[in-house]
């Protein structure tokens with residue numbers, strides 16, 4: 032059967048995206064080297080398991096009903112150079128802190144999803160970058176090329192996909208260890224506070240909350256409730272990235288033994304970016320055939336018609352938890368542009384989980400030429416998103432942030448009132464500016480004040 036948008040429903044295969052127009056794809060010079068890497072990746076063990084992706088789908092379905100809240104966060108782009116245990120641990124612990132803050136106020140489980148263990152491919156607004164009269168191909172993420180401004184570094188190299196696979200495996204291994212090996216134990220709630228945050232107002236407010244959690248646990252134990260259930264000891268932590276580099280995603284697609292369905296097993300959750308969500312395009316074609324929970328970025332240029340088409344193509348059976356719509360409008364536009372889209376989706380009667388990405392519509396250039404975002408704008412977009420949902424009587428499903436546990440100076444404002452002049456101090460992102468630990472905690476506290484039950 033041929034759908035009007037060009038997707039042939041009968042003939043999806045992990046490779047069928049190759050027959051569709053594609054955007055943001057690198058041009059590899061050496062086809063044989065590319066094919067060899069794809070062939071090897073196809074033989075390697077998958078990084079995640081289909082059953083985990085199915086469980087995440089259930090969690091996201093719960094979030095669509097207001098029975099859970101999604102916290103998706105991590106760097107804009109992971110980097111091969113920043114592949115250290117400390118960086119992974121610190122981002123993970125800030126996500127745990129934020130989850131504790133949100134659980135305590137919203138009184139629902141927080142679904143924790145890292146933009147981690149595979150976030151190595153980036154869409155760019157221009158194919159080229161010019162510096163001092165020299166023009167080179169743009170940096171497309173470490174899975175594709177390297178950020179240094181030389182012709183050699185910017186040449187897409189298929190061998191990098193294999194490095195990306197092994198690094199993702201390393202990150203995932205540590206995340207699984209932290210999730211299950213005692214670090215995430217609720218009795219350790221005080222230890223998640225980072226040393227450099229401990230004495231800030233956010234660190235102190237967190238300490239108070241951690242003490243309340245401890246008292247609650249002690250109280251429950253005194254009442255005879257055993258405190259050794261797995262819920263105390265372990266957390267579910269899921270991984271995600273933008274499914275942009277399709278040769279990589281195809282190579283890691285497998286048939287799930289128990290269901291016979293295909294899953295993209297490079298991560299639990301895969302999303303389609305704002306630049307590659309054309310209903311007839313290759314990225315939509317690829318994702319329609321894998322059974323993972325998937326995200327769709329919804330931006331200021333998303334039309335009602337396209338959104339309805341995307342829901343039809345990507346979730347024809349209207350399965351709950353399958354689609355997460357990630358709104359990224361910009362703080363000045365969210366209150367105006369989101370309501371008609373929200374209403375249109377509601378009219379279709381379809382189940383979706385709406386979450387707010389307050390980062391990507393709020394990127395600006397500072398007076399000293401840094402790509403930055405103002406903390407106030409990020410916070411205002413979240414509040415605007417909640418306002419829109421409140422007015423429509425629809426339950427908001429969660430948030431999606433670019434953040435890190437490192438003490439970076441990439442977004443202005445926030446707890447330390449960072450100014451443009453502070454940005455060069457520790458500006459280490461390879462792509463978009465991230466909230467640092469204090470700014471992330473402050474977002475969680477402000478949000479928790481709104482979500483309090």
Ligand code: PEP
Nearest residue numbers: 107304305306328359391
């Ligand atoms: C991103 O999430 O890093 C990104 C590029 O987002 P968007 O597709 O919404 O611009």
Ligand code: MN
Nearest residue numbers: 107433462463
């Ligand atoms: Mn980004």
